[in-house]
Every structure is written in C-alpha cells, then in structure tokens.
Amino acid sequence: FPFSTLMRINRWRRSNHLPNAIRTPDRLGDYLVALRNDFVTANSSCRRGLNLSGELSAYEKETRVLLKLASTGRVVDILLRFGRVVESYMEVLGIEMTEEIRQWRGQLDLERRERVELFRDILNDEQRLIEAMGDETQQMELFTLLKYGLTHYEKFLIPEELDVISDVYDRVVSYSDFMLVGDPPSWFLSPSDLVCDQGGIYYLDAVRVSKCETGDILRDRGGDHQSWEDEEEACLRQATVWADLNHPHVAKMLGACHIGKEPFVVHEPAEPLISNRANSQSWEPLLGWALGLQYLHERELGYKNFDDNRLLARHHVTASGVLSGLGLVPVKRRVSASLQRGVSNMFNMRDLAATLPQNHDDAHVHGLHVPTWSVPNDIFAFGLAIYNTRRWVSMYSDEEAQVLPPERPQFLNAHEWDLVERMCARNPQMRASMWYVVHQLRSLVKEAEQEDLSEASAQATYIPPEDIDDFIVPTMNEKVAKAMPRLERKCQEIQGSSEAMLQHVVDRLSGVYAQLQTRENVRDAITVMEGFVGVLDLFYEMLTRRDLGKEQSSTSVVASFCASRAAAQNVAIFHHEIDRLLTLTELGHASSSAPTHPTLADIREDSTDSIDMTPDTQDIHDWQIKWNKLRREQLRAFQACLKSTEELLQQLSDPKDRLEAQMLLQFELHKRRSSYPNSVLDAMTQALKVLGTVGGGAERVPSWFIPPYEVVLGKFIAQGGFGAVYYGKWFDTDVVVKILKPQTPVKSTGKNPSPPTSNSGTSEEDTMALFRREADHWFMLNHQNVVHLYGACHVGTPFFVCEPAKSISLNSHVESLARARPGYNFEERGADPSDIMRCLLLAGIGLKYLHERGIVHCDLKGNNFMVGTDGKTIKLGDFGMSVLKRSGKGRHTAHANVGAVPWKAPEYLKGEDPTVMSDVYGFGMCILELFSGKFPWAGTLEVAVKFHVTKRKILPPRPKKLTNFQWSLIEHMCCYEANKRISLDAVVDMLHTFRFWK
Structure with missing residues (x-):
C-alpha cells in the first residue's frame, strides 16, 4: 500500500482477529491490536481496560511520515508495555497462556524490521524525501523531534531503527542548513505527549490539563502575519519565563512545545473565570490574582493586557484565582533611587513624576534599555480588570469598560469603589500599591465571610x-x-x-x-x-x-x-x-x-x-x-x-x-x-x-528555594523519626511545612558501608547533597495525584513546603463516601469496593508518574495516600521526607522504622536498595490494607514480620472479604522474587478495568 492510505485502513474494527490480522502500511503494532481484540472478545469483563487505541491515537492521526519515524521509540515503548500488561491479565485472572500470546514479542520485532525497510525506500527516493520534509517550519519540527526521540527513547530502539533515524536526521540537516545546538529545553513536550479527547479536553500523563497557544501573544502585539522563527522565539521566551515562576496563584506550567505551526504551553487545569459565572461570585479569585500579581511585580514582571485568558481560576467547590504565565512583559520599578536623603524622608512623588519619562518614553532613563511598562500602569489595568469582572459577575453588563465611570455604579459598594478608584487614579504616582490592593481585597473577602456567618446565625441575637x-x-x-x-x-x-x-x-x-x-x-x-x-x-x-x-x-x-x-x-x-x-x-x-x-x-x-x-x-x-x-x-x-x-x-x-x-x-x-x-x-x-572567592565559589540559588522568614508555622500535625510536620502559611496560602531533624553522623558498622553520596566525606554534607537532589526532583514533578512541592530550604534547618491535604486517612475517606451514599449500609457491607478501586487507581496513576521519571517512593503505606482539599483527588505524598532514609544512615535502617515494616518488600528488608518493583510490592500491601481495613500483618511483631517475609517467603493471611481477583492481584504484586511481580502499568490498568466489578 502507499503510505498515504494508512488512515483509510481501520485495524481497530472488531472483526480484526488473529491469525488474519489486518496489515497496515506502517505495520507497527498490527499484531498486538488483533491480539487485544481476541483477548477482549474472550474476556468481556476486560473491555473497559487495555486502551491501546487511546495511547496510539496521536500517532495514528499523524499524516507526516517522517514525524511518525520520530515517534518510533515512544510507540515501541507503548507496545512493549501493553504486551506485558496482557500477559499480566492472564496471570492474575488465571487464564492459560496461548501460543498466540507468547508470539507477540517476535511478531513486534518482525513488524519493526519491515517498517525500517519502508523508511529506507523513502531515503533512497530523493523526491519523496524532500516532499516528506515539508517546509521550513516542518523541517525544524522534524529534526527537533528526531533528536528528542533519540534522547529519550534510545534504549527501546533496535540498531536498524537507530541507523535509519540517524540517516534521516543527517539528510534533513544537510538539506535545510539548520543545526540544533544542545538538547531541547527541560520543559519541552512533543505534540504527541498531549492527548485530546472527543470533547476537546486535554490530558498529559493521564491527567487533565489546560493548553494555550503562544501565537496569540504575537498577534496581540504585531498583527496576524508572523514568521515561524518569530513564533518559535516567542514561545521559547514565554515558556522560559513561565517555567521559573513558583507561586500558588500563578498557574503551574507543565511543559511547552515551541515547534510546529501552533506552538503551545500546557499548564495545570485552570480556566478563564468567565467560563463559570456560578462559581465567580466570591472576591476570592480576585484576591488570588492580586497575590499572584504582587509576586510578579517582585520579579519585575507584569501584564499589558489583563484579558480573560490571563485571569484564570481553579474550579473546585469555589473558584481559586490564578494568573496565566503568558503575556508577561518586563516592568520598570516605581522609582530608581539611592539611599541619599534630602530635606524630606520621602520623595515628593508629584514633582518626581514630572521628571520621569511617562508610559512609553523610556529612551533617556539611565541611558539603558528600560521596560516601557511600569507597575503603576499594571495596577491601573488590574483595577479595570477588577471593575469589569465585578460588573460581569453581577450580570450588569458583559461589555468591558476602558475607563471608569465618574460615579459609583450600583454593583460596587463604597469600600469596593474606593479601592478601584485608587487603583485607577489618573496620576500614576498616586495609585494604590499592590500591598494596599492585596490588603483591601483580603478585607473584602473577610467581609463577605462575615456576612455569610451573620446570615447563618441570624436566629441568634447578638x-x-x-x-x-x-x-x-x-x-x-x-x-x-x-x-x-x-x-x-x-x-x-x-x-x-x-x-x-x-x-x-x-x-x-x-x-x-x-x-x-x-x-x-x-x-x-x-x-x-x-x-x-x-x-x-x-x-x-x-x-x-x-x-x-x-x-x-x-x-x-x-x-x-x-x-x-x-x-x-x-x-x-x-x-x-x-x-x-x-x-x-x-x-x-x-x-x-x-x-x-x-x-x-x-x-x-x-x-x-x-x-x-x-x-x-x-x-x-x-x-x-x-x-x-x-x-x-x-x-x-x-x-x-x-x-x-x-x-x-x-x-x-x-x-x-x-x-x-x-x-x-x-x-x-x-x-x-x-x-x-x-x-x-x-x-x-x-x-x-x-x-x-572563599570556599570554592558560590552555587546558584535553586529555583525552589524559599527563605525561612517567608514561612509561618501553624498547628503541629505530627512528629516522625526524620522530622516534624506543621500546617503553615506561605504567600497567604495554606501549606504543610515538613522540617527535617539535624542528622548526627553515624559510624558504619557493616562489612559493606554505604558509599558516600558526595565528595564531602561527612555524613551531614552527604545528607544535604541528597536533600538538594530530592528537592530538585520533587520540584519538577507536576501531577494532580502527587503532592505538589512549592519549595524548600537547604540552608540552616532544611524544610519542605508543600500543598496541604485533608487530615483524613484513606480508610476514613472511603468510609465517609460509603455513608454518604443513599441506601448504602456501611455496617453490613463495609466500604464500597468501587470507591476503594477509584482511590487506588488515582494513587496508582501518581505512583506510575513517579516511576516514569525514575523516582522510587520506597516508603509506601496507607497513610501516605492523602485526600486533596477538593475531597476527591487522591495524592501520593511523603516521598520528600524519605530523603534521609536513603542516605548513608537511613538506607539500611529505614526498614526498622516503626510502622513501616509490614509494607516493605523482602529485598528492602534484607538491606538492598529499593527499586520500582519494591514499590509494586508496597502498593500491593496498601491494596490489602484498604480492602481489609487493617494494617498488613496486624497484631504481628515486626521481628516476626521480617521472618515471615524474608525467610518463609509468605504473605499476610488472606482476609475473608477479599474476592478471588483482589487476592490474586495482591499475590502477583507481592511475589518474593522482584522479577516475577507484575508491572505497575498492569496494576493501574486492572484497577481501572475492574473498578465497578463486584
């Protein structure tokens, strides 16, 4: 078949079965698609899972042949994992392994070699190759993705695939005269990493996200016709600035793609406030925007345009205001001055304003390039945004005002109008500062809360x-x-x-x-x-x-x-x-x-x-x-x-x-x-x-660094072997603060002492180096099922600052869900299995995200699964506190921590380093814990638990309430030999498949 007929061949039809599998021109995955159809036909209960078509959707929609070549490593990884998942299904469900299933690896290898020949034919046909390269924009996109695929998926490629990808890369570079210097940015996403469902909702790593195109920024500034170089540079600049921002009220950037016809940025799920009028009545979103803008001004950044796409909200029970990181421009400081004092302690702001260049007249300031936008300009624009938002919320008008009216409108009271007027004063130097704006918005939020309390307690006479x-x-x-x-x-x-x-x-x-x-x-x-x-x-x-x-x-x-x-x-x-x-x-x-x-x-x-x-x-x-x-x-x-x-x-x-x-x-x-x-x-x-000049020079301040004086400690939560946990405040946002105890050096007593983790030679310095690496890794994680790290401090007494969660155990959470369900009798039936499976599925997705980034949790147990403040999301946490457990002292004594032994894999209890398969074992014990309502090995001494696990090689007794499937899943996750355990991919897929299975 010619390659262009690929989209017309539907290998996903139900009639596609082995041994007569439909052959597509691309070939990649044909056997496994037919195998999936065979398996689901024979096991209809598994139809909900094994969603191979969803994972290959972006690849199959791609019509450019060389971009499909660039995706080879990613697609091969998907297919290899899928084949192992099918095998795991058969093991857990007790289905006999057929010869057709045993052949999938060989068939996939054959498909890959045949596919290489297809690309060799293209390489040997100069005209076809030039046509496949496309225009300059497509060429830049092509060799960026070719290099990205080689960098990230080289280990999955066979020599023939590596050779053909390298040859195509060289030919594209030779033809286009482009040269890609260095690796793509750390935030780079391939367009195929982002999945869009039929409803236009985007997903990244199986989690819903928001997408925005950066070309809009250029169109706002200079018309509709921009070169691809301009659009690429605009995306690079915007994404680089945004990626460095770290504030609870600035939307977290998850990645960006600066290549192709439509460069884009992906951020945490947040929508323009106007998308949900019902959740927008509160002043809280506006306070969130003000706190975010105050932070941006500290970074000497601001907006020229507060349009609806900049003013976002996380919609949970109520809307939480966050700012987009797109459209940011440098802003000049309010006044540039020294510490020299004249007659007065303060400048005469009106006189000084006359000597300074106004909005766009910046040519003579210090003789340097100075931003043309200023903080007072930004405050004026934000004041108008507040006015227009409140007008819209009150359904007074959907039109946006460019200036304030001369008289107070009906939808603002005197306090609210006074704030907006001060922000939009005609004299820039007389406008209210962001400190004042934030404070006044806080008071407006508080007033609204007090009004609600007054209405609730109206019957009580005060x-x-x-x-x-x-x-x-x-x-x-x-x-x-x-x-x-x-x-x-x-x-x-x-x-x-x-x-x-x-x-x-x-x-x-x-x-x-x-x-x-x-x-x-x-x-x-x-x-x-x-x-x-x-x-x-x-x-x-x-x-x-x-x-x-x-x-x-x-x-x-x-x-x-x-x-x-x-x-x-x-x-x-x-x-x-x-x-x-x-x-x-x-x-x-x-x-x-x-x-x-x-x-x-x-x-x-x-x-x-x-x-x-x-x-x-x-x-x-x-x-x-x-x-x-x-x-x-x-x-x-x-x-x-x-x-x-x-x-x-x-x-x-x-x-x-x-x-x-x-x-x-x-x-x-x-x-x-x-x-x-x-x-x-x-x-x-x-x-x-x-x-x-002293001590070998200074290291750069990490992007996650938070100084201790910006964190306020609140109520004490818990004390652990490695530190204390508190509620706290950071930038007026509720947080959890985890303070690590100072670690005293410990002499090695074993025959094989742990190697040092740095060149310092001391246990304390090793621990701090490990702490910093842990913070580096944790801070880069952006997933709704992983507790978010706002920042940390590695000097003085180290601490982490992370998002809060509800103070409720997962067992209590599923109990509360069951009791809230009409007609459900918790005393007789216990927790609803579908609720348990949903919670475990979300926790498994978070753990899978960690493993895909090379991070082993190594301390899984039930109380490390947290319920988000929205009451729905399950988050995996506390892996940041395990940093010391993997240091020289902690690595060989972590298994001795009180309460940790029942969840530990046998190899970990024997002193070996934990692996992803150790986490699979620990997650299996968590599944046992949640379904049984008790700790694994409940009532058994830890020394006996170690003996049973490492010597007798047995699992805890099977609780009576567990179904055959649930127990079989735990057995295959918790095999004594790590290489016999099923993969986490299979576990997550099965939790999704059997979520509603009784």
Missing part, C-alpha cells in the same frame, strides 16, 4: 457591648481593657530591628483606643470597635506566631537583615488596616490621601543628616514617614555591613553560615529586588563576589 473595654479579643481570650497592656508588654519582649516598628503600631492602636473610649467624633462606633478588635486579634497572632526564620539556629547578621524586609512589610500591613479604620471613623485626616505603600526604592538618606533631626509629624497616624525612617535605618546598617568585607568574612567564617548568606543574598537580589534601592542592590552584588 448584642454588642456598649464600651470598647468590654469587647473580647478572641486569640487572647481577654477583654480589650486587659488586652491592650498585654500587647504592649509583648512588643517590649521582642528584640531586634523590628522592635521600633512594632512599637509604632502599638502607639497608633493606643491612639485609636483612647478615642474609642470617649467616642468623640466617632462615626458608626460599633462597626469601628468590632474592626478595632479584629486588628488587635491579628496583631497578637502575628506577635506570637512561629515564623520559621525565628526557628532557625543561625545567628548570621545577613540572615537577620534579609528577614527584616519581610518583617517590615508585615508591619506595613497593620498600618494599612489602621488606616482603613480611620477612614471609617473619620478620625484621621491623613488617611484620606492615597494609601500608596512606599516602595523601599523611594527611601533616601544622607550620611550628614541625623535621622533624629527629622521633625515628627504632629499626627501619629502619618505613619509612612516614620516607617520610612525606621526602614531606612535598617537598610543603611545592612549596606554598611555588606561593604565591610573583612568583618563580613569574619562573621561568615563558618561554611554553613556562608552558604546561608549566599543563598539569602541571591534570593533577595534576584527574587525580591524591587524591595531595595539600587545602592543596596549594588552592595549585595559586591558582597556576593567577595563571598564567592
């Missing part, structure tokens, strides 16, 4: 106290009269550079308190008093909370100065909250001006002037001047410290302190640079050069 002294501060469990002195004492206990800033907040609170006691000139007193109590509550919580930075044992002066940046920003939030109270009460006239949070780049100093000589404002509520003065003092000290290189090196003589200082300085310099004036940034740069 009579507020008449006197401010009688209100109770919840976290302190005391009346205001006693709470105020207690807060003052608490502030006095805090030592360090933040003491004066905190005291200023107390002074302002005391001023408001004094006026509330008399109620003089206080409008809407009850509302104000309730708000005042709320501020006291939050302030006390901040004073008493456990910042992870305070938990670290480091006494480095650099660490203290870096932490002061986050502390100063936290203090400013409370000043903004007090400003809001004053606006409600009309107590403070100063608060009526635009609440622009002063950027630290606005601060100036003069070494000849004394800070104390600056006259204090008569109104205590003109806080920005004093805040600037205190922050300037911190920065001057920081700059002086960095410039005293000899003293700095002496203070950081310990290698661990020096590494910590280098990481923190790099982080602040590159990730939080907008929080510092240029003179301090220069001092950081010079200090890093000096520190890099």
Whole structure:
C-alpha cells in the first residue's frame, strides 16, 4: 500500500482477529491490536481496560511520515508495555497462556524490521524525501523531534531503527542548513505527549490539563502575519519565563512545545473565570490574582493586557484565582533611587513624576534599555480588570469598560469603589500599591465571610457591648481593657530591628483606643470597635506566631537583615488596616490621601543628616514617614555591613553560615529586588563576589528555594523519626511545612558501608547533597495525584513546603463516601469496593508518574495516600521526607522504622536498595490494607514480620472479604522474587478495568 492510505485502513474494527490480522502500511503494532481484540472478545469483563487505541491515537492521526519515524521509540515503548500488561491479565485472572500470546514479542520485532525497510525506500527516493520534509517550519519540527526521540527513547530502539533515524536526521540537516545546538529545553513536550479527547479536553500523563497557544501573544502585539522563527522565539521566551515562576496563584506550567505551526504551553487545569459565572461570585479569585500579581511585580514582571485568558481560576467547590504565565512583559520599578536623603524622608512623588519619562518614553532613563511598562500602569489595568469582572459577575453588563465611570455604579459598594478608584487614579504616582490592593481585597473577602456567618446565625441575637473595654479579643481570650497592656508588654519582649516598628503600631492602636473610649467624633462606633478588635486579634497572632526564620539556629547578621524586609512589610500591613479604620471613623485626616505603600526604592538618606533631626509629624497616624525612617535605618546598617568585607568574612567564617548568606543574598537580589534601592542592590552584588572567592565559589540559588522568614508555622500535625510536620502559611496560602531533624553522623558498622553520596566525606554534607537532589526532583514533578512541592530550604534547618491535604486517612475517606451514599449500609457491607478501586487507581496513576521519571517512593503505606482539599483527588505524598532514609544512615535502617515494616518488600528488608518493583510490592500491601481495613500483618511483631517475609517467603493471611481477583492481584504484586511481580502499568490498568466489578 502507499503510505498515504494508512488512515483509510481501520485495524481497530472488531472483526480484526488473529491469525488474519489486518496489515497496515506502517505495520507497527498490527499484531498486538488483533491480539487485544481476541483477548477482549474472550474476556468481556476486560473491555473497559487495555486502551491501546487511546495511547496510539496521536500517532495514528499523524499524516507526516517522517514525524511518525520520530515517534518510533515512544510507540515501541507503548507496545512493549501493553504486551506485558496482557500477559499480566492472564496471570492474575488465571487464564492459560496461548501460543498466540507468547508470539507477540517476535511478531513486534518482525513488524519493526519491515517498517525500517519502508523508511529506507523513502531515503533512497530523493523526491519523496524532500516532499516528506515539508517546509521550513516542518523541517525544524522534524529534526527537533528526531533528536528528542533519540534522547529519550534510545534504549527501546533496535540498531536498524537507530541507523535509519540517524540517516534521516543527517539528510534533513544537510538539506535545510539548520543545526540544533544542545538538547531541547527541560520543559519541552512533543505534540504527541498531549492527548485530546472527543470533547476537546486535554490530558498529559493521564491527567487533565489546560493548553494555550503562544501565537496569540504575537498577534496581540504585531498583527496576524508572523514568521515561524518569530513564533518559535516567542514561545521559547514565554515558556522560559513561565517555567521559573513558583507561586500558588500563578498557574503551574507543565511543559511547552515551541515547534510546529501552533506552538503551545500546557499548564495545570485552570480556566478563564468567565467560563463559570456560578462559581465567580466570591472576591476570592480576585484576591488570588492580586497575590499572584504582587509576586510578579517582585520579579519585575507584569501584564499589558489583563484579558480573560490571563485571569484564570481553579474550579473546585469555589473558584481559586490564578494568573496565566503568558503575556508577561518586563516592568520598570516605581522609582530608581539611592539611599541619599534630602530635606524630606520621602520623595515628593508629584514633582518626581514630572521628571520621569511617562508610559512609553523610556529612551533617556539611565541611558539603558528600560521596560516601557511600569507597575503603576499594571495596577491601573488590574483595577479595570477588577471593575469589569465585578460588573460581569453581577450580570450588569458583559461589555468591558476602558475607563471608569465618574460615579459609583450600583454593583460596587463604597469600600469596593474606593479601592478601584485608587487603583485607577489618573496620576500614576498616586495609585494604590499592590500591598494596599492585596490588603483591601483580603478585607473584602473577610467581609463577605462575615456576612455569610451573620446570615447563618441570624436566629441568634447578638448584642454588642456598649464600651470598647468590654469587647473580647478572641486569640487572647481577654477583654480589650486587659488586652491592650498585654500587647504592649509583648512588643517590649521582642528584640531586634523590628522592635521600633512594632512599637509604632502599638502607639497608633493606643491612639485609636483612647478615642474609642470617649467616642468623640466617632462615626458608626460599633462597626469601628468590632474592626478595632479584629486588628488587635491579628496583631497578637502575628506577635506570637512561629515564623520559621525565628526557628532557625543561625545567628548570621545577613540572615537577620534579609528577614527584616519581610518583617517590615508585615508591619506595613497593620498600618494599612489602621488606616482603613480611620477612614471609617473619620478620625484621621491623613488617611484620606492615597494609601500608596512606599516602595523601599523611594527611601533616601544622607550620611550628614541625623535621622533624629527629622521633625515628627504632629499626627501619629502619618505613619509612612516614620516607617520610612525606621526602614531606612535598617537598610543603611545592612549596606554598611555588606561593604565591610573583612568583618563580613569574619562573621561568615563558618561554611554553613556562608552558604546561608549566599543563598539569602541571591534570593533577595534576584527574587525580591524591587524591595531595595539600587545602592543596596549594588552592595549585595559586591558582597556576593567577595563571598564567592572563599570556599570554592558560590552555587546558584535553586529555583525552589524559599527563605525561612517567608514561612509561618501553624498547628503541629505530627512528629516522625526524620522530622516534624506543621500546617503553615506561605504567600497567604495554606501549606504543610515538613522540617527535617539535624542528622548526627553515624559510624558504619557493616562489612559493606554505604558509599558516600558526595565528595564531602561527612555524613551531614552527604545528607544535604541528597536533600538538594530530592528537592530538585520533587520540584519538577507536576501531577494532580502527587503532592505538589512549592519549595524548600537547604540552608540552616532544611524544610519542605508543600500543598496541604485533608487530615483524613484513606480508610476514613472511603468510609465517609460509603455513608454518604443513599441506601448504602456501611455496617453490613463495609466500604464500597468501587470507591476503594477509584482511590487506588488515582494513587496508582501518581505512583506510575513517579516511576516514569525514575523516582522510587520506597516508603509506601496507607497513610501516605492523602485526600486533596477538593475531597476527591487522591495524592501520593511523603516521598520528600524519605530523603534521609536513603542516605548513608537511613538506607539500611529505614526498614526498622516503626510502622513501616509490614509494607516493605523482602529485598528492602534484607538491606538492598529499593527499586520500582519494591514499590509494586508496597502498593500491593496498601491494596490489602484498604480492602481489609487493617494494617498488613496486624497484631504481628515486626521481628516476626521480617521472618515471615524474608525467610518463609509468605504473605499476610488472606482476609475473608477479599474476592478471588483482589487476592490474586495482591499475590502477583507481592511475589518474593522482584522479577516475577507484575508491572505497575498492569496494576493501574486492572484497577481501572475492574473498578465497578463486584
């Protein structure tokens, strides 16, 4: 047959059976397709699984012959795995292995060799080869995919296939004069990696994802006609920027393809908010966007266009706002200034604005290329986006306004309108800052929550106290009269550079308190008093909370100065909250001006002037001047410290302190640079050069690095042998923090001590090198059935920061699902097997994702399967905490951990390194645990469990409630010999096939 007739030959018809299998021109997989039909016909209960057509769908839809050649390794991998899955079905179901099934490997090998000859014919026909290459765009796509296929699937290719692929690659390069330098980016996806179902829903690694095309960015900027080089470069730039972003409210990029006619990016499932009006009533999505935008501004990135495709939402129970990473442009800092101070502590922003170039006039700034978009421009555009979103949500209008109306619209209340007006002020320098925007959106979310609570408790009559002294501060469990002195004492206990800033907040609170006691000139007193109590509550919580930075044992002066940046920003939030109270009460006239949070780049100093000589404002509520003065003092000290290189090196003589200082300085310099004036940034740069000359130079700060002072510890969850687990907050997002215990060096007692994992030679350094590698691997994982890592810290006391999950065991989860099902009697029937199979299927998909990336979990047990916050998704977690178990000390003692032995494979219990097949064994024990409702080997001592598993080579007793299929599946997953266990591919396929099988 000519190759073009391939699509007209349907080998998937039900009548296609062995030995008369339909032969396609491509040949690849013909025998296995017919074999699959034979097996499903004879075993109709398996029809739901063995979805070979779905896995080969993208390959069979491809009409370009040479791109099919580039996919050879991927398709061969699929077919080899599928053949082994069919064999596993027969073993588990107890079906006799037929001769036709035994022949599948030989038949596949024959098909592959015949297919090679087909491509040899094309190579020998110059005209056919040139036609198959296509135009320049297709040629670039072709040899990129040829090289990608060789790099990733070489181990699956036979010599003949390697030769023909190499020959085609050379001919394409020779004909096109293109040369691909280096490997494709780490985020690169082949177009065939992305699967689209009939409903237009995209899947990557069997998980739903979202896709967006990058060509839209070019069309927005320069018309419809763009060259393929422009589109490729645009995708490369956009994907490179996006891949480096790490924030809960910026959609996580999963990969991208910069080649072909339509370059695209794939990200976590999130849709434009307008796609679901019902879930968009809350202010929470807008708060999420603001938090994401604040993070982007710290990275000196922003948008010129806040269209619907940039403003996304994760739709679970309620919508969670996330920003797209497409369309980002560099933004210039609000003001570029040194620490030199003139007459005032702050710039006269109106005068300064007149001397700076406006929106697009950037040619004369510093004589350098400066971004033409600025943070105030972005805030204006975001303000309009908020206005249009609320107008749409309220069904007031679907049209987008380009300017604000002169009067407040009906769909916004006074508080909401005030925020939007401040963001869209005509004078760019008078617009509200993102700090203020975030804070105000938080208060709007809180107000909405309080309204919901008020409606829910409408039947209960609440009579507020008449006197401010009688209100109770919840976290302190005391009346205001006693709470105020207690807060003052608490502030006095805090030592360090933040003491004066905190005291200023107390002074302002005391001023408001004094006026509330008399109620003089206080409008809407009850509302104000309730708000005042709320501020006291939050302030006390901040004073008493456990910042992870305070938990670290480091006494480095650099660490203290870096932490002061986050502390100063936290203090400013409370000043903004007090400003809001004053606006409600009309107590403070100063608060009526635009609440622009002063950027630290606005601060100036003069070494000849004394800070104390600056006259204090008569109104205590003109806080920005004093805040600037205190922050300037911190920065001057920081700059002086960095410039005293000899003293700095002496203070950081310990290698661990020096590494910590280098990481923190790099982080602040590159990730939080907008929080510092240029003179301090220069001092950081010079200090890093000096520190890099000691101890072999400085390593780059990892993309996953999170400094400890940006993490707040919350409620304690659990204590393990390798660390403690807490709830926490990072960027106002709920997280779980896993803090690893310091590991003490252990002398080897065995005959064959574990080889070191680095060249350091010490157990502690080996452990840290392993920790960093673990963080590198975990951070690159993006799958909805694997707990997501937001970041980690490898200096000081190491810790992981990851997404939270529901505090419920998998057994309890399936029980709750059964009890919620109408007419289902849990006491008589136990958990519904279909619920159990669904949970196991999702966990298996997550484990399969890890294995495909070369990661062995090595610590599988029931409580490592977590229920996502949506109450539906099952996530595989806690493999990050197993890092120390694979270090020199942990690898040979991990099996001795309390509660871990019953799930361990025999080879692991005997001290061998774990493999993917060790995980298959552990997953089998998890299946036994979930179906039986008990731990494997429940009631048996661990020493006896080790004996039964490693010496007697037996499994735990079979629970009576297990079906023959369930027990057979566990038996074949938990064979004593690892090479006899069925593959995880087969396990996942069977869990899907028999999910509803009783």
